[in-house]
Amino acid sequence: MTNNDIFKKLRVAHKLRDDDIVKILALVDFRISKSELNAFFRREDHPKYVECGDQILRNFLNGLIIHLRGPMPKKNNNPKQKKSND
Numbered sequence: 001m002t003n004n005d006i007f008k009k010l011r012v013a014h015k016l017r018d019d020d021i022v023k024i025l026a027l028v029d030f031r032i033s034k035s036e037l038n039a040f041f042r043r044e045d046h047p048k049y050v051e052c053g054d055q056i057l058r059n060f061l062n063g064l065i066i067h068l069r070g071p072m073p074k075k076n077n078n079p080k081q082k083k084s085n086d
Helices: 003-013 018-026 034-040 054-069
Strands: none
Touching: 003 034, 003 054, 018 034, 018 054
């Protein structure tokens, strides 16, 4: 199974349109045009077919997580300070 197949199946399973996918990729600061996106969903024998790389699929999956769950809450780096009885 190729990255293109995985991308297509996720698109259908989540009922995503091109606009939705562009917005999801924008959530992780990855810009792509609709025409570039459509090249991934073409048949392999089509002259304008483009193979989906790992980076694009990885960014889409990270964006999909943010889209479905919301942004990750920020961690508090300050450990709780103990009250001293000075």
